Amino acid sequence: KAGVTQTPRYLIKTRGQQVTLSCSPISGHRSVSWYQQTPGQGLQFLFEYFSETQRNKGNFPGRFSGRQFSNSRSEMNVSTLELGDSALYLCASSSVSLAGGSGEQYFGPGTRLTVT
Amino acid sequence: AQSVTQPDIHITVSEGASLELRCNYSYGATPYLFWYVQSPGQGLQLLLKYFSGDTLVQGIKGFEAEFKRSQSSFNLRKPSVHWSDAAEYFCAVGADRGSTLGRLYFGRGTQLTVWP
Numbered sequence: 001k002a003g004v005t006q007t008p009r010y011l012i013k014t015r016g017q018q019v020t021l022s023c024s025p026i027s028g029h030r031s032v033s034w035y036q037q038t039p040g041q042g043l044q045f046l047f048e049y050f051s052e053t054q055r056n057k058g059n060f061p062g063r064f065s066g067r068q069f070s071n072s073r074s075e076m077n078v079s080t081l082e083l084g085d086s087a088l089y090l091c092a093s094s095s096v097s098l099a100g101g102s103g104e105q106y107f108g109p110g111t112r113l114t115v116t
Numbered sequence: 117a118q119s120v121t122q123p124d125i126h127i128t129v130s131e132g133a134s135l136e137l138r139c140n141y142s143y144g145a146t147p148y149l150f151w152y153v154q155s156p157g158q159g160l161q162l163l164l165k166y167f168s169g170d171t172l173v174q175g176i177k178g179f180e181a182e183f184k185r186s187q188s189s190f191n192l193r194k195p196s197v198h199w200s201d202a203a204e205y206f207c208a209v210g211a212d213r214g215s216t217l218g219r220l221y222f223g224r225g226t227q228l229t230v231w232p
Contacts, residue, residue, distance in 0.1 A: 004159075033219065043206065043222035056219050090159055092220075104150065105220060107159040 002027065004093050004108035012114045018079040021111045025072050025093030031055075032074040033105060034066060037088040046089075049074055078113075086115045118143045118209050122223035129197050130231045137192040137226050139207035148210035149190040150220065151181055155203045163205075166190060177201070202230040 005024045013019050025032050034046040045058040049068035066076040072093075078085055092105035119142040129135055141147055148167055152160040164175025171183040181192045190207060207223040 035220075035222075042224045045219050045221075048219060058219070092160075104162055104165050106162065107152070109159040112157075 004091055004106055006089075006091050006108040006111050008111060009109065010112045010114075012116060013081050014116055015081055015083060017081050018077065019081060019113060021076045021078075021089055021091075021113070023074045023076070023091030023093075023108060025074070025091075026095075026106055029093035029095050029106075030072050031094040032068055032072065033092045033094070034074070034076050035090045035092065036060075037090060037110070038086075043090070046076065081115045083115050086113060088112050118147070118211060118221045120207050120209050120221055120223035122205075122207055122226050124226045125224070126227045126229065128229040128231060131199050132196050135192075135194045135197045135201070135228070137205050137207075137228070139190045139192065139223060140188050141190060141207070141209045142188065143209055143211070146185075149181075149183060150208040150210065151175065151179070151190075151192045152206045152208060152222075153177075153203045154206065154225075160206065163192070197228075197230055199230045199232060202228055204228070 007022045031050045033048040035043050036046055037043045046060055047054055047066050048056040052068045063079045068074045088110045090107050090110045092107045094105045121140045123138050150165045151163040153163050154160050163179050164173050164181055166173050166183045174180050179194050181190055183190050204225045204227050206225045208220040210220050
């Protein structure tokens, strides 16, 4: 079974631009979560989608948004990029259902975003 | 709110020596606990998880962890470290209810260096 894939793997953008990152979960997984990893703040939760609905959101500004498609693929968008948005963005998929239970999450390799 | 503390930022051990990485969590109920490993430039790989039952859990690559409710700890151990174990290790706690469903809270990580 193929793992979580993220595209692109590396991205360089300029301040003020916007960016879209993509994540394809493990086949059959309907939950997709996004995390930001930086040396200063560590791993921070951005949001989680399940069946095309955002189920949970972390403490990030509205410039960070996401969506999930009917095939469970997810995209995350960052508008008006700032230097502090430079980070590794990790996507994770899980088979956890709406009924509950924090199922184990499987992570992709991440997208390294550099804002100049 | 949930939180995870990994007291050791950096640990150095000799190859063949035993290893214990510490993790303390804060959560009001029985938590879901995880250990992940991250190699440079890579995503997170799940080593093991604790949901319920036997408090000593076995994982991949010869790792094990013990859940101690009285100490709010979930320490990771390996009897004999290999040079390939050098990486960063993250402890995480997941919730099973409410608004935090599906979200993981991570510790700041412990960087493991292995001397030959």
